Amino acid sequence: MLAEIRGLNEECGVFGIWGNSSPAHLSYYGLHALQHRGQEGAGIVVTDGEGLRAVKGEGLVSEVFNEDKLRKVNGKAAIAHVRYATAGGSGMENVQPLLFHSSTGSLAIAHNGNLVNANHLKQYLERQGSIFHSSSDTEVVAHLIKKSKLSPFRAKVKEALNLLKGAYSLLVMTKEEMLVARDPHGLRPLSLGKLGDGWVVASETCAFDLIGAEFVRSVEPGELLIINDKGVTSDRFVDMQGRAMCAMEYVYLARPDSDIDGINVHMARKRMGKQLARECAHIEGDVVTGVPDSSISAAIGFAEESGIPYELGLIKNRYVGRTFIQPTQELRERGVKMKLSPVVQVVKGKRVIMVDDSIVRGTTSRRIVRMLKEAGAAEVHVVISSPPMTDPCFYGIDTSTHEELIAANHNVEEIRQAIEADSLTFLSAEGMVESIARPFEDANRGLCLACFTGKYPTEIFPDTLLPHEKELLG
Numbered sequence: 001m002l003a004e005i006r007g008l009n010e011e012c013g014v015f016g017i018w019g020n021s022s023p024a025h026l027s028y029y030g031l032h033a034l035q036h037r038g039q040e041g042a043g044i045v046v047t048d049g050e051g052l053r054a055v056k057g058e059g060l061v062s063e064v065f066n067e068d069k070l071r072k073v074n075g076k077a078a079i080a081h082v083r084y085a086t087a088g089g090s091g092m093e094n095v096q097p098l099l100f101h102s103s104t105g106s107l108a109i110a111h112n113g114n115l116v117n118a119n120h121l122k123q124y125l126e127r128q129g130s131i132f133h134s135s136s137d138t139e140v141v142a143h144l145i146k147k148s149k150l151s152p153f154r155a156k157v158k159e160a161l162n163l164l165k166g167a168y169s170l171l172v173m174t175k176e177e178m179l180v181a182r183d184p185h186g187l188r189p190l191s192l193g194k195l196g197d198g199w200v201v202a203s204e205t206c207a208f209d210l211i212g213a214e215f216v217r218s219v220e221p222g223e224l225l226i227i228n229d230k231g232v233t234s235d236r237f238v239d240m241q242g243r244a245m246c247a248m249e250y251v252y253l254a255r256p257d258s259d260i261d262g263i264n265v266h267m268a269r270k271r272m273g274k275q276l277a278r279e280c281a282h283i284e285g286d287v288v289t290g291v292p293d294s295s296i297s298a299a300i301g302f303a304e305e306s307g308i309p310y311e312l313g314l315i316k317n318r319y320v321g322r323t324f325i326q327p328t329q330e331l332r333e334r335g336v337k338m339k340l341s342p343v344v345q346v347v348k349g350k351r352v353i354m355v356d357d358s359i360v361r362g363t364t365s366r367r368i369v370r371m372l373k374e375a376g377a378a379e380v381h382v383v384i385s386s387p388p389m390t391d392p393c394f395y396g397i398d399t400s401t402h403e404e405l406i407a408a409n410h411n412v413e414e415i416r417q418a419i420e421a422d423s424l425t426f427l428s429a430e431g432m433v434e435s436i437a438r439p440f441e442d443a444n445r446g447l448c449l450a451c452f453t454g455k456y457p458t459e460i461f462p463d464t465l466l467p468h469e470k471e472l473l474g
Contacts, residue, residue, distance in 0.1 A: 012037055012038040012081055012082055012083045012084060012096070012110075012111070012112045012203075012396075013031070013034030013037030013038055013081070013082045013112060013202075013203040013204065013207075014034075014079070014080070014081055014110045014111070014112045014169055014170075014171050014190070014201070014202065014203050015027055015030035015031055015034060015079070015080040015081070015110075015200075015201070015202045015203070015207055016077075016078065016079040016080070016110070016171045016173070016178055016180065016200065016201040016202070016227075017030070017077060017078055017195070017198060017199070017200045017201075018076070018077040018178050018198055018199050018200075018227045018228070019076065019077065019196075019197055019198030019199060019229065020076065020077070020195060020196070020198040021074075021076070022074065023046055023074065023075060023076060023077050023078035024044055024046050024055075024070040024071075024073050024074050024075070024078055025070050025074075026078075026195075026200075026211050027044045027046075027078045027079075027080035028044070028061065028065050028070055028080075029207075029210050029211050030080060030200075030202055030207040030210065030211060031044075031061045031080050031081075031082050031207075032061050032062075032210065033202075033204070033206045033207040033209070033210040033255070034082050034202065034203055034204060034206075034207055035060065035061055035082055036255060037082055037084065037112075037203060037204075037253070038081075038082035038083040038084035039059075039060055039082070039084060040058060040059075040083050040084055041056065041057065041058045041059065041064070041081075041082070041083040041092075041094070041095035041096075042056060042057070042059070042060070042061045042064045042065070042080070042081065042082045042083070042095070043055065043056025043057070043064070043080065043081050043083075043095050043096055043097050043110075044056065044065070044070075044073065044078050044079075044080040044081075044097075045078060045079055045080075045097040045099055045108035045110075045173065046073040046074060046075040046077070046078040047075050047076065047077050047078070047173060047174070047175045048074075048075030048076060048175075049075070049076060049175055049176075050175060051106060051175055052099060052106045052107075052108055052173070052174075052175060053072075053073045053075070054073070054097065054099045054108070055069045055070070055072070055073050056081075056092075056095045056096075056097070057092070057095065058091075058092055058095060061082065077173065077178060078173075079097050079108055079110045079171040079173045079178065080097065080110065081095075081096035081097050081110040081111075083095060083096055084398075091134075091135075093133060093134040093135075093136075094134045094135060094136040096109070096110050096111065096136070096138060097109055097110040097171070097173075098110075098134065098136065098138055098139055098142060100142050100146075102146065104146075105174060105175070106174065106175065107142065107145065107172060107173065107174050108172070108173045109138055109139075109141055109142055109170065109171070109172050109173075110138075110170070110171040111137075111138040111141065111168055111169070111170050111171075112167075112168070112169040112170075112188050112190075112203050112396065113166060113167030113168040113169060113170075113183065113187060113188045113395060113396045114137065114166050114167055114168075114394060114395050114396040115137040115140065115141075115164055115165065115166040115167075115168065116165050116166040116394050116395075116458060116459070116460055117163075117164070117165040117166065118137030118140050118166075119137075121140045121144065121163060121164075122137075122140050125140065125143050125144070125147070128147070130143045130147075141160055141164070141170065141172075144159075144160035144163055144164075145157055145160045145172070147160075148160060153174060153176075153177070153179075154177075154179060154224070154226055154235065157172055157179050157181070157224070157237070158224060158235070158237040161181055161224070161237045161238070162237060162238055164183070165458050165459065166183065166187075166394065166395060166458060167183055167185075167187035167188050167246070167395035167396050168181070168182070168183045168187075168188065169181075169182050169183070169188045169189065169190035169203060169219070170182075171201065176228060177226055177227060177228035178201075178226075178227040178228070179224060179225065179226055179227075180192075180201050180219060180224070180225040180227065181219075181223070181224045181225075181237065182219045182220065182221055182222070182223055183221060183222070184221050184222040184238050184239070184240055184241040185221055185240075185241055185242060185243065185244040185448070185457045185458065186220070186221030186240070186243050186244065186245050186446075187244055187245065187246055187395050187396075187448055187457070188203070188245075188246065188249075188395070188396065189203055189204060189218070189245065189249055189254065189258075189260045189261075190202075190203060190218065190219040191203075191204070191205050191208070191215060191216075191217070191218050191219065191259075192215075192216045192217055192218070192219055192225065192232070193205070193208040193213040193214055193215050193216055194213060194214045194216050195208075195211065195212065195213040195214070199227050199231075199232055200213045201219070201225070201227075204254055204255055204258040204260075205258045205259045205260075206255045206257045206258045209257065215259070218260075218261050218262075220240065221240040221241070221243060222236055222237060222238045222239055222240045222241070223235070223236055223237075224236060224237045241457075242442070242446075242457065243440055243442070243446030243447075244444075244446065244447065244448035244457035245260065245261060245438070245446055245447055245448060246393075246395060246396075246397075246447075246448050247386075247432065247433075247436070247447045247448060247449055247451075247452070248358075248386075248393075248397060248451065249265075250263070250265055250268045250269065250272075250436045251269070251272070251294075251357050251358060251385065251386045251432070252294045252357045252358060252386075253397075256269065256294075256296075256297050261438055261439070261446070262439060263436060263437065263438055263439075265297075266297045267297075268435060268436045268437065269294075269295075269297035269298045269301070269357075269385065270297045270298065270300055270301035270304075271301060271435035271436070271437065272298050272301065272385040272386070272427060272431070272432060272435040272436070273297065273298035273299060273300060273301025273302040273303075273304075273305070273355060273385055274301040274302065274304065274305040274435070275305075275427060275431040275432075275434070275435045276298065276301075276302055276355070276383055276384075276385050276425070276427045276431070277301070277302045277303075277305035277306040278305060278431075279425065279427060279428060279431055280383055280425040281306070283353060283381050283383070283423060283425065284351060285306075285308050285350075285351040285352065285353040285379075285381055286308070286309075286350040286351045286352070287308065287309055287310075287311045287313060287346060287347065287350045287351075287352055287353070288302050288303040288306065288308050288309065288310045288311070288352075288353045288355060289310070289311055289312065289313030289314055289346070289347070289352060289353070289354055289355070290310075290314070290354075290355045290356070291314055291340075291354065291355070291356045291357075291368060292314060292315070292316035292340070293316060294357050295355050295356045295357045295385065298355050298357060298385035299355035302353065302355050302383065302385075306353075308353060311343070311346045312343055312346065313342060313343055313346045313347045313352060313354070313372070314340055314341070314342055314343070314354075314368070314372075315340070315341045315342075315343060316339065316340060317338060317339055317340070317341065340368065340371065342371050342372055342374075342375035342377075343375075344375045344376060347372055347375050347376060347377040348375060348376030348377070349376055349377075349378055350377060350378060351377075351378055351379040351381065352372055352377045352378075352379065352380050352381065353381045353383060354368065354369070354372065354380055354381065354382050354383070354421075355383050355384075355385060356368075356382065356383075356384055356385070357384070357385050357386060358384060358385075358386050358389060359384055359388070359389070359406060359407065359415065359419070360389060360399060360404065360405060360406070361404060361405070361406055362406040362415060362418050362419050365382060365419040365421075366418065366419040366420055369382065369419055369420050369421050370420060373420075379422040380421050380422055381421065381422055381423045381424075381425075382416075382419065382421040382423070382424045382425075383424075383425045383426075383427075384424070384425065384426045384427060385427050385432075386426065386427055386432055386452070387426050387427060387428060387429045387432060387452040388407035388412065388415075388426050388452070389405050389407050389408075389451045389452060390405060390407045390408045390451070390452060390453075390454065391405070391408065391450060391451050391452070391453070391454040392404070392405065392408075392451070393450065393451050394450075394456070394460050395448070395450075397451070399451065406418065412424055412425075412426065429449060429452055429453065433445050433447060433449075
């Protein structure tokens with residue numbers, strides 16, 4: 001689905017490299033591969049072994065960086081970040097990696113995910129005298145690290161991590177080392193790769209492919225990697241608390257050429273499409289089409305399983321800018337048409353089965369159904385390769401209230417009427433889980449299904465400090 005129209009966006013992507021003579025340039029390419037995870041800002045912080053230097057800005061990767069900027073910050077290691085603002089809002093002060101200087105040394109932090117207890121920790125830290133420069137929840141981590149009285153630095157980081165609740169794939173870099181952590185449930189993806197004699201980490205493996213790095217393994221939930229000139233050391237800051245990788249990474253968020261925990265995203269989506277075809281075999285159609293880009297894999301699977309031919313019934317215009325001024329309803333409708341165009345000769349007079357990955361608010365689905373019918377489609381049957389999204393996400397996707405979700409307030413028939421489709425079918429939760437086919441034995445295959453079930457792997461609104469937290473915070 002078109003995230004910039006629909007409003008379903010993931011917070012960010014992280015990339016790190018250690019032991020390479022061109023870390024800034026390779027980070028630039030790594031961020032290009034992760035651009036789909038955030039289009040509002042990008043940054044790179046580099047160390048040359050003597051200190052940390054940053055280059056960052058608001059906009060796309062290609063807009064923020066150029067050869068002159070990258071050449072000025074080169075060194076031997078870097079961490080990098082692309083951002084979509086969910087927690088903390090937009091603004092240059094929130095563009096990551098966040099860089100901090102103090103008398104005891106400098107550190108930079110890049111974070112993918114969302115901390116559900118960030119406000120609580122921030123209020124506590126402010127009462128202890130901390131002053132915050134940004135509204136990003138990531139800055140809380142830096143204050144917790146600096147507050148720790150433990151030694152060495154990795155012990156400070158471990159103590160801080162034990163106070164965090166929520167989703168985080170986190171990179172922390174000093175001039176001597178890079179520390180890589182993934183939350184105890186593994187809610188967001190994070191992988192380790194090898195490039196020559198150096199090491200690479202990234203939110204998605206597609207970043208490894210672009211720079212020629214070799215995938216080594218996924219970072220484990222609750223694991224802390226210490227990467228420096230001596231190599232990689234694995235430690236733990238907490239025991240794994242039950243795997244809960246966000247299911248929407250497979251459904252929509254990740255690039256189809258990425259592998260998450262050994263599962264290729266394209267193949268998982270294709271299996272979801274096949275299962276969806278089995279679950280709605282009663283629907284008759286002449287042509288199957290997917291909403292570009294994330295639904296194409298599921299549409300191909302649906303067509304293969306159903307025997308109904310797949311066609312490019314919708315074309316995405318890849319040259320429309322990131323933003324579009326939409327002061328009126330009429331201009332909003334025109335904005336959708338700028339980004340998507342129906343292929344009239346494919347859909348005219350046909351019963352079209354339109355495959356999409358999810359319905360959030362329903363407004364874009366209605367516009368696309370209308371577009372297909374205006375192009376001459378005799379019928380439009382909407383099939384969704386995930387269950388209805390009935391509950392908000394607090395882990396880094398910008399659906400934080402029930403009011404934003406049409407499925408939280410309406411049943412399937414009411415949604416069908418709202419989007420003006422001839423029929424509407426969602427994939428079952430069981431069908432989605434089995435289609436993703438993760439190699440874990442629990443009922444959910446190590447997936448977080450909170451946005452479909454309302455069952456969250458962490459507490460969501462912590463308002464008191466637990467005894468061990470009071471002790472750690474002093």
